[in-house]
Amino acid sequence: MPEVVAPTRERILDAALAAWGTRGYEATSLDALAGDLGIAKQSILYWFPSKETLLDALIARSTQELAQAMQTALDGAGDGWAKVEAVVRSVFRLAARRPELLGLVREVSRLGPPAATRMTGELQPLVRRAADFLESEMDAGHMRRHDPSLLLLAIYSTVIGMITEVEVLRALGEEPTARSLARRRADVLELLRSALLTG
């Protein structure tokens, strides 16, 4: 079994994800990134001509990873509430495996255009599909009627918040551990369940 070392390009993306997903984009310089990696800044600029290019590439890779996880969950067995639960669970699983990824989503949405536009653009099909699904469930009378878009925004906000709002969590006396993440997931699911399901 060959000892495979992650190639430089991937390592740079990993470091950028870790740094930007937590400290933030503007707050982390290319020099700092290079320092983390133990390479020269120029090596970063060799693979990615500019900081923004690196961000673009990172968004592309991360979005794909996120989309794939949700897609798999959406495709999988189950319908109605089971499907919602599967998707939420897949996001939390991703958050457990790669905590910075959801942080990056939050960060990019904050950065605004053009970065945010790129991200939302790539997730558009998925969003569309989710909205259609919710609407059909409402039509079938399985879920309470809501504006599908606003409902999606609410779900998105809650899930992202429960995962990434570290400081607020701390202010509430809850340490953001792996164990706590599981509790938060359970709580989100319970909340969504009572909010969405009829009867």
Added chain:
Amino acid sequence: MPEVVAPTRERILDAALAAWGTRGYEATSLDALAGDLGIAKQSILYWFPSKETLLDALIARSTQELAQAMQTALDGAGDGWAKVEAVVRSVFRLAARRPELLGLVREVSRLGPPAATRMTGELQPLVRRAADFLESEMDAGHMRRHDPSLLLLAIYSTVIGMITEVEVLRALGEEPTARSLARRRADVLELLRSALLTG
């Protein structure tokens, strides 16, 4: 009636709120702030010895404004669900009047310590009170049982998200207008209602 011009110090705080609440803290330099105000950067540094000092002062002022609005709502008439609704409405009212204020809250919580600690610290009593209230409602059987802290985090995330997630909103085909804000408020309330209330 005397023509009262806002004193420089307040104008600086206003400009900082507008800029940092939307573009972000690191993304907005003191020079940019001074440019917006049509004054020299040194005038800013005269009133606030450093950028961080300005942030502190802004957090103090904004937190107070937010706390006061919520406090009034909490003190006001009503109990049970009416109280929750009153608080949420007060936050949305604030968001309508000063859109950047909630943006700043989001931004500060992202910045992490020490700024975030300062903000959460000042809101601590309010949070405590809200948690106690929720718990007593649960004890009385008026609301579904949840971990009060996690429930608060969920409510916080949803409300902040519905107000400040401009880019996600756009991705969902919803333009962030005043009219839309009212719809979002109605939706949040409806969601919370079905999520929280028993029976």
Added chain:
DNA sequence: CGCCCTGTCTACCATTTGGTAGGGAATGGA
């Protein structure tokens, strides 16, 4: 060997950043 291509580095650079030093106009009180 000699050549080229890939990948990393050192050496710079222009601009921007937060911040210092200090000048000068206005005001008001002695």
Added chain:
DNA sequence: TCCATTCCCTACCAAATGGTAGACAGGGCG
């Protein structure tokens, strides 16, 4: 009138930032 205080300014500065230019090492290949 003189002085002190308040407030805003121009003139700088050291450090950090994103980015350019180009040298150099190594390997594959004719």
